[in-house]
Amino acid sequence: MNILVCISHVPDTTAKINFTADGTALDPAGVQFVINPYDEFGLTKALHIKEAQGGTITVINVGPATTEPTLRKALAIGADKAVRIDAIPMDAITVAKELKNHISANSYDLIICGQESIDYNGQQVPAMLAALLEQPFANACVGLSLDNGTATATSEIDGGHATYKASLPMVIGGKKGLVEEKDLRIPNMRGIMSARTKPLEVAPATEGEGPTKPVSFEKPAGKAAVKMVDAENVDELVRLLHEEAKAI
Amino acid sequence: MSILVFVEDWNGAYKKASFEAVAYAKSWATMNSNKVIAVTSVSAPAGELAGYGADHIIQIGLGSTAMGIAGQLKELSAEASGIVIAGTSLGRSLAPALSALTSGALSTNTISLPLSTSPLQLKRGAFSSKGIETIELDSTMPIVSFVPNSIGLEPVAGEGNLESREISSNDALEVLSTEVASGKVALPEAEAVVSAGRGLKGPENWGMIEELADVLGAATACSKPVSDIGWRPHSEHVGQTGIQVNPNLYIAIGISGAIQHLAGVSASKTIVVVNTDPEAPFFKAADYGIVGDAFEVVPKLVNALRAFKAAS
Incomplete structure (x- = not known):
């Protein structure tokens, strides 16, 4: 089983988000970058599959050299090798095309992405990749079992779940549920030591500019201060919700 | 075109x-x-x-x-x-x-x-x-x-x-089954959401949350710890890595407001927070707040809303 896990390098959830003075990009100063939380579930799932039926786990990122510590961390968690496509992609389709080019030149039985990255929140790359590869796709995937080249995937849909069957290879857009949060692997000392010598291949970019571009970033307008209502006076809350907020 | x-x-x-x-x-x-x-x-x-x-x-x-x-x-x-x-x-x-x-x-x-x-x-x-x-x-x-x-x-x-x-449709993905909870308001589409956290102390106390949701025609939801310990199903977990919602009204009962939770709910138009702890970080992201015990505030709120609905 040859598994590719796509890894996004994103600001930590608790990071304070600031933009550069001209408002055209994220200001990375003081921001801690981590493996995208959605991707962590996919990486641990890949480890479970490998432990049950053998195989190789490759992690991949499309990004500049600054993302390498994040790939090293994925190696420390247990991936066998890493690939970085050396590019500064400005949109999801460019990332998806770079990934497609790598996948077409190699051979993977299963491709696991997080359903979205918590920086640009696009939820675009996994579905684009599946469409480019013409492979089956299960998004918001919260359960996956493999049996002899056939996958059964459970996905969240609005208000419930759907269960799908497909022949491998396929693309997964994963989230919590793929494995439980308590089962997420974290690097141990042995993993960190061995990650230093695992292969991290840097491949040149093959795609040019994409069809979308960021123009500017701003912070949302600050919320007005909270209005406190006395616990003995819930009628006042009902009045405010009706007359002021028009929420009921 | x-x-x-x-x-x-x-x-x-x-x-x-x-x-x-x-x-x-x-x-x-x-x-x-x-x-x-x-x-x-x-x-x-x-x-x-x-x-x-x-x-x-x-x-x-x-x-x-x-x-x-x-x-x-x-x-x-x-x-x-x-x-x-x-x-x-x-x-x-x-x-x-x-x-x-x-x-x-x-x-x-x-x-x-x-x-x-x-x-x-x-x-x-x-x-x-x-x-x-x-x-x-x-x-x-x-x-x-x-x-x-x-x-x-x-x-x-x-x-x-x-x-x-007529255009044919092709996909290598086979749909085996779909299950959608019937008779309940689907969380991602709900106009109002009533969400509760560890402050509720146990799954047996969700009756009043469901009652409040019923009065408002709201969907019920929960915080991550509550779904992780199995008090409520994962499908109710709102926040980062759970379901992201942006209803007109989001009422959070006994949820402290960790940043991972806020990431999934802060786009809601009006946020009401009920918490015993006046220092709960969620109050900073709220429009209206009540410092109080959920077990006292929620039944009162249910009654007040019933009276409001009956009068309007």
């Missing part, structure tokens, strides 16, 4: 977000004196979709998966200069798949109408609602996927010409 809009349904009934999608397409189309082509698998008279702005309605047997529908919409897009898809769970797979098939520029998580059409610029949410991005899309076949319930739109009627078509 026209704006093509995908009209999603569930068991033959239009989804609420689909009406928003048609109204969005109408607003965009009107900027360039274009028409709206609505694509639906529902065989119904034109009236309802026309009321939201559909000029042409193509009724077609649509596939049951995102990839299957993307292939069909790609063929229909030959008649269009732009595409609108609501950011439902299906839409969030469909829009990027279609973008890859048509080489169309895509904006997802969109929270505005086009700011300008030439070049096409839009605002979209980024960094878990901690940032707003203005994005520019190439003019070839721009695709806009918007966040349902994020843009208030006044419907403008369209011509409502009906037509049926």
Whole structure:
């Protein structure tokens, strides 16, 4: 089983988000970058599959050299090798095309992405990749079992779940549920030591500019201060919700 | 050229977000004196979709998966200069798949109408609602996927010409089963959400949360710790890595407001927080707050809301 896990390098959830003075990009100063939380579930799932039926786990990122510590961390968690496509992609389709080019030149039985990255929140790359590869796709995937080249995937849909069957290879857009949060692997000392010598291949970019571009970033307008209502006076809350907020 | 809009349904009934999608397409189309082509698998008279702005309605047997529908919409897009898809769970797979098939520029998580059409610029949410991005899309076949319930739109009627078509749908993905909770308000589409956390002390205490949700016609939800310890199903977990919601009204009972929780709910229009701890971080993100014990406040709130509903 040859598994590719796509890894996004994103600001930590608790990071304070600031933009550069001209408002055209994220200001990375003081921001801690981590493996995208959605991707962590996919990486641990890949480890479970490998432990049950053998195989190789490759992690991949499309990004500049600054993302390498994040790939090293994925190696420390247990991936066998890493690939970085050396590019500064400005949109999801460019990332998806770079990934497609790598996948077409190699051979993977299963491709696991997080359903979205918590920086640009696009939820675009996994579905684009599946469409480019013409492979089956299960998004918001919260359960996956493999049996002899056939996958059964459970996905969240609005208000419930759907269960799908497909022949491998396929693309997964994963989230919590793929494995439980308590089962997420974290690097141990042995993993960190061995990650230093695992292969991290840097491949040149093959795609040019994409069809979308960021123009500017701003912070949302600050919320007005909270209005406190006395616990003995819930009628006042009902009045405010009706007359002021028009929420009921 | 026209704006093509995908009209999603569930068991033959239009989804609420689909009406928003048609109204969005109408607003965009009107900027360039274009028409709206609505694509639906529902065989119904034109009236309802026309009321939201559909000029042409193509009724077609649509596939049951995102990839299957993307292939069909790609063929229909030959008649269009732009595409609108609501950011439902299906839409969030469909829009990027279609973008890859048509080489169309895509904006997802969109929270505005086009700011300008030439070049096409839009605002979209980024960094878990901690940032707003203005994005520019190439003019070839721009695709806009918007966040349902994020843009208030006044419907403008369209011509409502009906037509049926047949295009086959292909996908290697086989649907084995779908399960959707019936009789309950689906969380991602709910206009009001009542959510509770560890402050409730145990799963046996959720009766009053369900009662409050009932009075409001709201969906119930919970914090991550509550779903992790199994008090409530994972499908109710709202926040980062759970379900992201943006209802008109979000009531959080006994939830402290960890940043991972806020990331999934802070786009809600009005947030009410009830917590015993006056220092709970959630109060900073709230519009209205009550410092108090859920076991006293919630039953009172249920009674007050019942009285309000009875009087109005």
